[in-house]
Amino acid sequence: MSARLVVLVSGAGTNLQAMLDGCADPAYGAQIVAVGADREGIEALARAERAGIPTFTHRVKDFPDRADWDQALTQSCAAARPDLIVLAGFMKLVGDQFLGAFGGRVINTHPALLPAFPGMHAVRDALDHGVKLTGCTLFLVDAGLDSGPTIAQAAVPVLDEDDEATLHERVKVAERSLLVETVGRMVRDGWAVAGRKVRIGP
Numbered sequence: 001m002s003a004r005l006v007v008l009v010s011g012a013g014t015n016l017q018a019m020l021d022g023c024a025d026p027a028y029g030a031q032i033v034a035v036g037a038d039r040e041g042i043e044a045l046a047r048a049e050r051a052g053i054p055t056f057t058h059r060v061k062d063f064p065d066r067a068d069w070d071q072a073l074t075q076s077c078a079a080a081r082p083d084l085i086v087l088a089g090f091m092k093l094v095g096d097q098f099l100g101a102f103g104g105r106v107i108n109t110h111p112a113l114l115p116a117f118p119g120m121h122a123v124r125d126a127l128d129h130g131v132k133l134t135g136c137t138l139f140l141v142d143a144g145l146d147s148g149p150t151i152a153q154a155a156v157p158v159l160d161e162d163d164e165a166t167l168h169e170r171v172k173v174a175e176r177s178l179l180v181e182t183v184g185r186m187v188r189d190g191w192a193v194a195g196r197k198v199r200i201g202p
């Protein structure tokens, strides 16, 4: 039986698209059962709709406070009965209720080699710092900012002529393959967490 994935998005949705393409192969071991967003009118939602996947959107500003937003997000995700939730360019921190319901089964992708350059501007921060190697990190989401246990990483060179856009594009190519490959291994083989160490495998 294939694992049920909910993917949360905020933008272009190229990582979502890579997951949709990966899930098209029955041997992959997972299906995307819902896509959720924190804003309307984004290409990621259009990609989900084109693929016939149910979507939901909860905007923080439509709720009296952040906890109410978190509750709505939690309920919409729970209704899809996910085995795993993938934050794929989702630009919000999830809250206590969400982590209480799904903690240990939520993964996020970040465009830097954590713990270097956490936060919203990872690519720009890496460029400004002058590092020669950056990359992407897949991690288990905890209550902190990009602080959970590392699942997988891939390195990407920084070139002298890079600007934020060219470097981000190179990172995203690596990010999409890492995400699809790693989620596939997780759903097919399972994973175990000991402290900060995540091991994929039976």
Ligand code: GRF
Binding pocket: 010, 011, 012, 013, 014, 015, 016, 044, 088, 089, 090, 109, 110, 111, 172, 175
């Ligand atoms: C990714 O680089 C993700 O790590 C970052 O935003 C980008 C999302 O890209 N937080 P997309 O929407 O999947 O194309």
